[in-house]
Amino acid sequence: MSTKPISILLVEDNPGDARLLRETLADVGTAQFDLVHVECLAEAWAALDASRFDVVLLDLLLPDGQGLDAIDRLRVRARDVPIVVLTGIDDETLAVGAVQEGAQDYLVKGHVDSGLLVRAIRYAIERKRSEEARAQLIREQAARAEAEAAVRARDEFLSVAAHELKTPVTSLRGFAQLTVRQIQRGETLDPVRISRALRVIDQQSAKLALLLSQLLDVSRIQAGKLVLDRSLVDVTRLVEGVAATAQAGTNQHTIAVRSPTPAPALVDPLRIEQVVTNLIDNAIKYSPVGGPIDVEVSAPSHMTVRLSVTDRGIGIPPEHRERVFDRFYQAHSDPRFGGMGLGLYISRHIVELHGGRLDAEFPPDGGTRFVVWLPTDGDDLSNCHEREDRA
Amino acid sequence: MSTAGRVLVVDDDESIREFITLALASEGYEVVAAPHGAAALRLVDKCQPSLILLDLLMPVMDGWEFSRAYHQTPGPHTPIILLTASRGAVESATEMNAAAFLAKPFDLNDLLDLVNHFANGG
Numbered sequence: 139m140s141t142k143p144i145s146i147l148l149v150e151d152n153p154g155d156a157r158l159l160r161e162t163l164a165d166v167g168t169a170q171f172d173l174v175h176v177e178c179l180a181e182a183w184a185a186l187d188a189s190r191f192d193v194v195l196l197d198l199l200l201p202d203g204q205g206l207d208a209i210d211r212l213r214v215r216a217r218d219v220p221i222v223v224l225t226g227i228d229d230e231t232l233a234v235g236a237v238q239e240g241a242q243d244y245l246v247k248g249h250v251d252s253g254l255l256v257r258a259i260r261y262a263i264e265r266k267r268s269e270e271a272r273a274q275l276i277r278e279q280a281a282r283a284e285a286e287a288a289v290r291a292r293d294e295f296l297s298v299a300a301h302e303l304k305t306p307v308t309s310l311r312g313f314a315q316l317t318v319r320q321i322q323r324g325e326t327l328d329p330v331r332i333s334r335a336l337r338v339i340d341q342q343s344a345k346l347a348l349l350l351s352q353l354l355d356v357s358r359i360q361a362g363k364l365v366l367d368r369s370l371v372d373v374t375r376l377v378e379g380v381a382a383t384a385q386a387g388t389n390q391h392t393i394a395v396r397s398p399t400p401a402p403a404l405v406d407p408l409r410i411e412q413v414v415t416n417l418i419d420n421a422i423k424y425s426p427v428g429g430p431i432d433v434e435v436s437a438p439s440h441m442t443v444r445l446s447v448t449d450r451g452i453g454i455p456p457e458h459r460e461r462v463f464d465r466f467y468q469a470h471s472d473p474r475f476g477g478m479g480l481g482l483y484i485s486r487h488i489v490e491l492h493g494g495r496l497d498a499e500f501p502p503d504g505g506t507r508f509v510v511w512l513p514t515d516g517d518d519l520s521n522c523h524e525r526e527d528r529a
Numbered sequence: 530m531s532t533a534g535r536v537l538v539v540d541d542d543e544s545i546r547e548f549i550t551l552a553l554a555s556e557g558y559e560v561v562a563a564p565h566g567a568a569a570l571r572l573v574d575k576c577q578p579s580l581i582l583l584d585l586l587m588p589v590m591d592g593w594e595f596s597r598a599y600h601q602t603p604g605p606h607t608p609i610i611l612l613t614a615s616r617g618a619v620e621s622a623t624e625m626n627a628a629a630f631l632a633k634p635f636d637l638n639d640l641l642d643l644v645n646h647f648a649n650g651g
Contacts, residue, residue: 301586316637338547
């Protein structure tokens with residue numbers, strides 16, 4: 139049992155009521171209570187700033203605060219101090235409202251004896267203490283749940299990544315060991331078969347390298363460590379280069395680049411190349427029966443560069459369109475399409491790091507269009523309009 | 530022709546199907562391959578293999594579904610060896626009563642040892 143006196147802040151503007159309350163408490167024994175009396179909310183704030191109170195007795199009719207509003211303001215001001223409302227109004231509705239608003243108890247002046255007052259004060263303090271303990275417990279549980287969710291997400295990431303990496307490694311190993319066996323057994327070495335094996339090893343190594351690089355990028359993005367190395371680049375030339383490389387890898391698709399003018403911009407050429415490659419590769423991948431892929435580069439103003447990649451492929455089902463830039467998200471989970479669903483997530487992040495935007499559009503006649511907006515001189519795109527007006 | 534040496538390889542990755550086919554063929558086995566469970570079900574009926582090498586994650590019909598469907602057909606049933614990169618390979622193997630499992634990426638020699646053991650015994 140605590141022997142420290144309970145410190146009470148009484149907020150009561152009526153001197154008669156205040157004196158009555160002092161006397162009621164005195165009946166119990168003055169040693170148990172330290173009473174500080176103020177006459178309005180403004181004085182209450184000053185008192186609360188100056189010292190710590192165990193409980194506040196609050197009149198609901200104050201010159202600078204009335205009814206439930208007074209409780210509300212007091213709770214905001216002194217979050218962890220219990221409130222017992224003292225009022226001359228005998229009103230059930232107000233009583234319930236007071237407790238709902240956060241008061242621990244409600245007492246009607248003139249219907250309170252010392253025993254009732256003391257009990258109300260003690261119970262209010264205890265109830266507040268257990269409320270706070272419960273709130274703290276919930277906060278800790280939430281923090282723990284969040285930490286566990288983060289660990290689970292990371293484990294799942296690693297698990298998906300591991301699975302994706304194991305597939306190319308399997309055939310890498312397989313073809314290497316197969317070829318070694320043939321040599322060790324002194325079989326007649328067929329150059330066609332050996333070069334086939336080596337070609338697969340090369341392809342799968344390249345695939346593995348791409349996957350690893352994507353995983354590293356995602357890891358850097360998560361850690362906020364993806365850094366741009368900008369230089370002045372003609373985006374048109376860059377896009378033409380990527381398109382030419384991609385075209386060399388397919389004879390089922392026609393990649394056409396339309397770029398009326400050069401489009402100089404201060405960007406990281408390797409990273410923008412990565413983005414354009416991702417968009418064009420996706421266009422090819424998701425047009426399994428071939429078809430045209432239209433790439434456009436333009437400079438709609440001297441402040442921005444616009445790039446779009448349009449395919450007439452299988453498109454993205456409406457229910458997936460919101461999530462297509464999410465990590466690991468694949469609108470078509472058919473493993474035929476390969477990859478880990480990281481390309482667009484990384485691309486969008488790179489574009490946004492440049493201060494630009496990457497969006498997906500869905501032409502009514504099918505297929506998909508990805509549009510990239512890049513600021514030319516490294517400023518955030520949202521500043522562009524302002525500067526154009528001034529220019 | 531005797532089917533004692535016929536192996537069915539089921540995997541959605543083309544390169545994996547290719548090197549397994551070449552490796553087993555050079556050991557004297559006859560190999561048939563399928564890219565997913567549905568194609569495998571058709572082949573298993575037609576070819577009566579003495580051993581099935583089965584991947585788990587495949588489009589159209591995955592390894593679990595194939596195993597379920599296969600074991601519902603009238604027996605006897607060819608032994609199945611799981612080849613998988615998935616976690617829980619042991620649980621999956623136990624669940625579908627597989628004869629053995631091999632975690633990807635595996636050593637080709639281990640695969641050949643297993644095939645020799647089960648195809649000839651089966």
